[in-house]
Amino acid sequence: MKKILALVAEAYGGGGGIAQTNRDLFEALHQKFEIFVLPRKSNPIQSVLPKNIQQEQAVMNRLWYAKKAFQVARREKIDFVFCGHLLMAPLARMISKTKNIPLWVHLYGIDAWEKPSGMVRGAVEHAELVTAISRFTRRKFLSWAGNSPEKVKILPVTYGEVFQPGSKSESLVERYGLTGKRVLLTVGRLAAQEKYKGHDRVIRALPEILKQVPDAMYVIAGEGDDKKRLETLAKDQGVSDQVLFIGYISEKELPALYRTADVFVMPSAKEGFGIVFLEAAASGIPVVGGQEGGSLDALAEGKIGRMIEADNISQLEEALLQGLRLPRVKNEAVERFSRARYAAHAFKMAENL
Amino acid sequence: MCGIAGIFSYHYASSEVNREELRHIRDAMERRGPDGSGEWFSKNNRVALGHRRLAIIDLSEKGAQPMHSEDKQLSVSFNGEIYNYRQLRQSLEARGSVFHSNSDTEVILHLYRQKGLEMVHDLRGMFAIILWDEQKNQMHLIRDPYGIKPLYYADDGWTLRAASQVKALLVSGKVSKIKEPAGSAGFFLTGSVPEPFTLYQEIRQVPAGSIVSIDSLGCSEPKQYFSISKIFSMAHDQKGSVGSERDAQDKITESLTDSLKSHFVSDVPVGLFLSAGVDSAAIAGLSFDLGHKMNALTLAFAEFQGTAQDELPQAKEIASFYGAPHSEMLLSREEFQKDLDSILVSMDQPSIDGINTYFVSKAAHRQGWKVALSGMGGDELFGGYPSFSEVPAMGRWMYLPSRVPLAGELFQLASSFLISAGLLRQPKITGLVKYGAHPADAYFLKRALFLPWELPALLGSEAAREGLRRLQLKTRLRASLKPDPGGDFERIASLEASHYMRNQLLRDADWAGMAHSMEIRVPLVDSVLLQRVAPFLIRSKESNKKFFLAGAAKKNRASLKKRSKTGFSVPMARWLSEEKAASLDAWKDIKMLQRPETHWSRRWAYTAYQKLAA
Numbered sequence: 001m002k003k004i005l006a007l008v009a010e011a012y013g014g015g016g017g018i019a020q021t022n023r024d025l026f027e028a029l030h031q032k033f034e035i036f037v038l039p040r041k042s043n044p045i046q047s048v049l050p051k052n053i054q055q056e057q058a059v060m061n062r063l064w065y066a067k068k069a070f071q072v073a074r075r076e077k078i079d080f081v082f083c084g085h086l087l088m089a090p091l092a093r094m095i096s097k098t099k100n101i102p103l104w105v106h107l108y109g110i111d112a113w114e115k116p117s118g119m120v121r122g123a124v125e126h127a128e129l130v131t132a133i134s135r136f137t138r139r140k141f142l143s144w145a146g147n148s149p150e151k152v153k154i155l156p157v158t159y160g161e162v163f164q165p166g167s168k169s170e171s172l173v174e175r176y177g178l179t180g181k182r183v184l185l186t187v188g189r190l191a192a193q194e195k196y197k198g199h200d201r202v203i204r205a206l207p208e209i210l211k212q213v214p215d216a217m218y219v220i221a222g223e224g225d226d227k228k229r230l231e232t233l234a235k236d237q238g239v240s241d242q243v244l245f246i247g248y249i250s251e252k253e254l255p256a257l258y259r260t261a262d263v264f265v266m267p268s269a270k271e272g273f274g275i276v277f278l279e280a281a282a283s284g285i286p287v288v289g290g291q292e293g294g295s296l297d298a299l300a301e302g303k304i305g306r307m308i309e310a311d312n313i314s315q316l317e318e319a320l321l322q323g324l325r326l327p328r329v330k331n332e333a334v335e336r337f338s339r340a341r342y343a344a345h346a347f348k349m350a351e352n353l
Numbered sequence: 354m355c356g357i358a359g360i361f362s363y364h365y366a367s368s369e370v371n372r373e374e375l376r377h378i379r380d381a382m383e384r385r386g387p388d389g390s391g392e393w394f395s396k397n398n399r400v401a402l403g404h405r406r407l408a409i410i411d412l413s414e415k416g417a418q419p420m421h422s423e424d425k426q427l428s429v430s431f432n433g434e435i436y437n438y439r440q441l442r443q444s445l446e447a448r449g450s451v452f453h454s455n456s457d458t459e460v461i462l463h464l465y466r467q468k469g470l471e472m473v474h475d476l477r478g479m480f481a482i483i484l485w486d487e488q489k490n491q492m493h494l495i496r497d498p499y500g501i502k503p504l505y506y507a508d509d510g511w512t513l514r515a516a517s518q519v520k521a522l523l524v525s526g527k528v529s530k531i532k533e534p535a536g537s538a539g540f541f542l543t544g545s546v547p548e549p550f551t552l553y554q555e556i557r558q559v560p561a562g563s564i565v566s567i568d569s570l571g572c573s574e575p576k577q578y579f580s581i582s583k584i585f586s587m588a589h590d591q592k593g594s595v596g597s598e599r600d601a602q603d604k605i606t607e608s609l610t611d612s613l614k615s616h617f618v619s620d621v622p623v624g625l626f627l628s629a630g631v632d633s634a635a636i637a638g639l640s641f642d643l644g645h646k647m648n649a650l651t652l653a654f655a656e657f658q659g660t661a662q663d664e665l666p667q668a669k670e671i672a673s674f675y676g677a678p679h680s681e682m683l684l685s686r687e688e689f690q691k692d693l694d695s696i697l698v699s700m701d702q703p704s705i706d707g708i709n710t711y712f713v714s715k716a717a718h719r720q721g722w723k724v725a726l727s728g729m730g731g732d733e734l735f736g737g738y739p740s741f742s743e744v745p746a747m748g749r750w751m752y753l754p755s756r757v758p759l760a761g762e763l764f765q766l767a768s769s770f771l772i773s774a775g776l777l778r779q780p781k782i783t784g785l786v787k788y789g790a791h792p793a794d795a796y797f798l799k800r801a802l803f804l805p806w807e808l809p810a811l812l813g814s815e816a817a818r819e820g821l822r823r824l825q826l827k828t829r830l831r832a833s834l835k836p837d838p839g840g841d842f843e844r845i846a847s848l849e850a851s852h853y854m855r856n857q858l859l860r861d862a863d864w865a866g867m868a869h870s871m872e873i874r875v876p877l878v879d880s881v882l883l884q885r886v887a888p889f890l891i892r893s894k895e896s897n898k899k900f901f902l903a904g905a906a907k908k909n910r911a912s913l914k915k916r917s918k919t920g921f922s923v924p925m926a927r928w929l930s931e932e933k934a935a936s937l938d939a940w941k942d943i944k945m946l947q948r949p950e951t952h953w954s955r956r957w958a959y960t961a962y963q964k965l966a967a
Binding site: 132135138139142143144146148149150151152153154156297300301303336337341342344345348349352 | 364365366368508509510511529531554555557565569570571572573574575819822823825
């Protein structure tokens with residue numbers, strides 16, 4: 001059985017999309033590969049890890065992390081190195097070079113869009129395989145990296161089977177006072193740096209929506225330093241009462257939250273991929289997203305959700321109103337990102353290394 | 354000449370093929386194939402093939418493409434000619450294949466069925482093939498040994514799109530228009546965009562003599578199945594066993610005749626582009642020996658009439674000597690100027706040449722021709738260019754200076770200063786010490802249009818730096834000398850054929866012929882011919898071996914041997930420098946190009962680049 005050393009920021013015991021993606025990948029490979037995960041950070045792990053997957057103690061300090069990585073590589077006679085974050089590429093390359101084993105670098109999104117330091121670029125250019133989460137990320141990567149394009153493949157994300165259509169969650173409706181409301185939902189971090197997700201544009205569209213759908217409510221799930229700005233904006237637009245910030249939502253409650261919404265919206269101007277689009281579509285609610293960047297992939301060029309010009313408010317209004325009229329049925333198009341297809345593809349790539 | 358297109362939605366997450374998209378790509382190439390069009394979509398709608406046809410062999414509907422094997426497991430869209438298709442068909446039939454058409458396309462299907470991709474070694478000719486293998490769920494993009502026919506592909510990570518032209522792929526709307534700085538840098542360094550690059554990051558050329566295979570995981574790296582340096586290298590191993598030196602001329606004549614015969618294969622008449630040079634005259638002579646009557650056409654210039662530069666009288670003389678019905682196209686400055694825009698539109702990628710071929714093809718088309726032979730390749734094969742003597746000489750002179758640390762940089766600085774002070778005229782001299790010593794570098798210097806340190810002025814410093822970094826020109830030049838061809842002549846012959854002829858001459862012949870729906874055939878650019886003559890060529894001591902070509906025809910005029918090369922020269926320098934059209938003024942923005950002694954080709958390069966890259 002081939003052995004993989006996986007250098008990642010987070011995997012088991014981590015929250016957020018990147019940790020989830022890493023876990024998805026390892027679980028696609030673990031039947032035929034033995035995986036040694038070395039994270040930078042991790043919370044205590046509650047459950048037993050899937051077979052053939054071992055997670056080492058997390059190490060935050062860079063030097064100690066590097067030392068540990070070499071230790072594991074030596075101890076386990078690793079067959080190839082998986083590097084889950086661009087900034088770790090120099091270390092991953094050093095290991096792959098000294099051990100003379102292939103290097104696989106995975107790119108999630110924004111981190112790979114701008115040209116990095118010469119050291120990182122030099123390292124990643126030695127990768128046997130680079131996987132990018134979307135066509136957009138691949139394109140951006142290839143515009144600064146000299147890797148031969150044939151070695152840069154796409155490995156999209158997949159979504160959990162827990163996301164299924166169903167009726168609204170009574171407990172959530174009660175908790176947030178959504179009785180009789182038509183719910184527009186966005187799930188995502190409110191990072192000032194990531195303003196592009198487009199919460200502000202939805203808020204600007206609200207007054208027009210409310211004219212036609214007076215019981216509409218915009219629910220924003222997620223935390224971050226952009227919240228202040230958005231609250232002020234809602235006040236300025238006179239829709240404070242119709243914008244509800246519900247903060248961070250646990251993974252456990254997320255499926256029910258999607259089901260409680262009537263339309264999922266995230267008119268993002270640049271997205272690495274946008275797994276939330278898939279989760280919402282799998283939950284059976286209409287989806288509205290931007291047509292730029294990785295969203296194009298996640299929305300399957302319009303088959304999974306409606307695509308609009310991110311900064312076109314009137315298009316957004318129209319799309320939201322249309323979404324509110326659509327029936328809540330599972331969009332079968334989302335099957336193209338199913339776990340089985342993802343796993344088979346990831347597995348084939350690892351085998352070919 | 355045809356136009357081919359293909360789409361393969363290979364990735365599990367990709368969308369099905371959009372039929373309209375395929376048609377758009379295909380029909381952007383209408384001039385490559387005005388006689389008909391075809392399309393095919395797989396049952397699951399994940400694969401599409403398109404074809405625009407210029408009917409030359411088997412003019413019936415049975416020769417239409419895309420063509421399928423009887424069991425529908427194999428489908429093919431093909432551009433080019435397989436000259437030995439009749440022989441291949443015979444041996445395939447002997448082994449049980451049943452044919453339904455008389456086309457060379459069908460031979461590809463049967464041959465692939467029997468041999469898989471190994472079939473490429475049996476194909477003689479010029480070809481770009483998109484082949485779909487249903488059973489293996491694989492698409493293959495295959496290009497002929499010399500790269501006579503173009504084949505481009507764009508892989509976005511989900512979907513593969515392929516076509517005969519860059520511009521056709523851009524029509525798709527799904528192919529990124531992000532620029533490839535290596536393409537731009539390569540263009541300014543060499544005068545043509547060097548494969549595999551194009552001006553666009555996402556679009557690449559299948560390298561000559563290579564195969565790109567695509568399956569559910571995407572594209573493989575191109576697998577090279579033919580290299581010119583390898584043929585020369587192998588010729589050294591067998592040179593003892595191919596007969597005496599006295600046989601050389603006979604053997605070479607025999608091989609030339611054989612190549613010419615195969616290039617006549619056609620169901621429509623084949624004509625000849627005739628200049629006053631040795632190459633096309635040799636083709637005229639050998640055709641005469643074969644008893645093959647062929648119309649000849651010469652491009653002449655009104656401005657040259659009555660001067661020594663006029664090729665027409667001599668070309669006429671050659672034609673009548675070999676009894677070939679002859680006609681000429683007299684190009685005037687007015688027509689040249691009138692067509693300039695159309696020339697730039699016809700160019701698929703920017704180029705500093707090809708205008709001559711454009712006009713001679715235009716005349717041929719007017720006369721109803723579909724196929725013409727050209728003498729291209731004679732200089733590459735028989736050492737007709739000055740580079741064959743000058744590059745090795747440069748290497749000997751520069752061997753010592755190049756070993757002195759920093760000598761290259763110092764010489765570059767000093768000579769650049771002299772140029773800016775107006776004391777030196779030739780900008781290429783600045784690279785003498787840096788590039789002179791290694792044959793690949795010296796060859797580059799000999800052929801260079803601009804030198805690397807001149808690029809920032811044309812492209813901006815960031816694009817120039819990134820372009821040079823991605824281009825890796827030195828590595829690419831050296832790669833065409835692996836395995837070592839074994840001698841000075843062989844090295845230059847490999848370099849000329851793998852770079853200048855491939856990226857410049859052949860590509861120009863393609864777009865310029867295509868602009869008038871003309872198929873241009875090149876009997877001196879033939880892998881079988883190369884393999885047969887290489888053992889004799891490497892034994893002859895002279896660097897210029899054109900005498901073999903001049904001496905090939907039985908009915909031989911002594912004067913042909915002495916004639917110095919002029920080629921199809923266009924009085925471009927004068928016409929362009931006097932051209933008043935504002936649309937051709939782009940070069941005036943660049944200070945370096947304003948110097949009065951600047952060669953016209955540098956100005957034209959910048960103008961063409963601005964037109965095509967903008």
